[in-house]
Amino acid sequence: MTDSWQECMNHCVEVTKQAGKIVREALEKDIAVMEKSSPTDLVTETDQRVEKLIISAIREKYPTHCFIGEESVAAGAPSVLSDAPTWIIDPIDGTTNFVHRFPFVSVSIGFTVNKEVEFGIVYSCMEDKMYTARRGKGAFCNGLPIKVSGQEDITKSLVLTEMGLKKDPEHFKTVMDNIQKILNVPVHGVRCPGSAAVNMCLVACGAADAYYHQGIYCWDMAGGAALVTEAGGVIMDITGGPFDLMSRRLIVASSPRVAQRIAQELTVFPCGRDDAP
Ligand code: IPD
Structure with missing residues (x-):
């Protein structure tokens, strides 16, 4: 049987690569910073642009799916998780780091069905690390398996x-x-x-x-x-x-x-x- 969520994940990896490229290019240019709820809650034109790109590229292929995106919610969209297939998007996680070019800046996308996370993709843009995990199939960084330390102490x-x-x-x-x-x-x-x-x-x-x-x-x-x-x-x-x-x-x-x-x-x-x- 075809694993349709795996198809979604493959698409997500491609979209995340495109998003990551935009973030990396933006890091080379001047970054205009805007404030959201407070002087320490920052947003840039890149956050908004990347979220729009991700949502439109996914919606084109999966028009019935739902979305919760950081910048869409900031603009007034609802933030409610239903049982429907839902893409949960942070276009730039670590916006303050992005503004300062502090090297932990990521594009993060999680995909849920029946409120359970089916897969997650995190691209650490400055480190050029693509982290991927599909439920029941392990976790990877740039295609190589990763595991926790196992530390108990x-x-x-x-x-x-x-x-x-x-x-x-x-x-x-x-x-x-x-x-x-x-x-x-x-x-x-x-x-x-x-x-x-x-x-x-x-x-x-x-x-x-x-x-x-x-x-x-x-x-x-x-x-x-x-x-x-x-x-x-x-x-x-x-x-x-x-x-x-x-x-x-x-x-x-x-x-x-x-x-x-x-x-x-x-x-x-x-x-x-x-x-x-
Ligand atoms: C932030 C980062 C940061 C955490 C903040 C988040 P954003 O995300 O994850 O580590 O301390 O609470 O809001 O706003 O840069 O996407």
């Missing part, structure tokens, strides 16, 4: 997170306190690379042992989620419960033990949902 782990939600002082304090708690476990170190999708790929290929975050969006998580699970890692809610793609929070790790240990340390704060009315 939190005290030997390198942990990734990000320092978002700077607007709300109470949340920001909790973010900082959480970083301190993780450092005090102790762990080998904490890093903030600046692209959620790349963070998940770093865990998927064993360069880091865990990543946690409260306050991101489904388009930051969908592509990378497939990479981590197909590379043998775990993905869960920040509380240690089941992962929910629309919950704006997650822990991914090389092993359930490391993930649960991180969950045990973290203070949870309300960060809303992607699908909140």
Whole structure:
């Protein structure tokens, strides 16, 4: 039987290559920066252009499919996940990195059916790394299989997170306190690379042992989620419960033990949902 989602994935890889080429070319030119919700929430003409290109190239082939894209949602489109085949798109994950040419900038696309991620593609543009994962078929970087470190000991782990939600002082304090708690476990170190999708790929290929975050969006998580699970890692809610793609929070790790240990340390704060009315 033909695997129609595999056909979608093959198309997605080609579209992501085109998108990545545009991002790489844009890095060679002047970058005009605009602000979205705050002076630290940035967008560029390239984010918008790349999202339009991705959606039109996919819609042309799959006109009945649904889309959730970061810039479309910023422009007022709904962000609701249904059972229908849905493409969840971040045209540039790591826009601040893009603006500064800090080398972790990615195009991230996750594809869901019945709210389950069927495949994920993350292209790390400056590193020229194409990460791909299809449910049940493994995870790859530039065609070569990748796997998580398998680390079970939190005290030997390198942990990734990000320092978002700077607007709300109470949340920001909790973010900082959480970083301190993780450092005090102790762990080998904490890093903030600046692209959620790349963070998940770093865990998927064993360069880091865990990543946690409260306050991101489904388009930051969908592509990378497939990479981590197909590379043998775990993905869960920040509380240690089941992962929910629309919950704006997650822990991914090389092993359930490391993930649960991180969950045990973290203070949870309300960060809303992607699908909140
Ligand atoms: C951002 C990145 C960053 C994370 C932010 C995200 P964007 O995505 O993933 O690592 O800290 O919360 O919004 O806005 O550059 O697509």
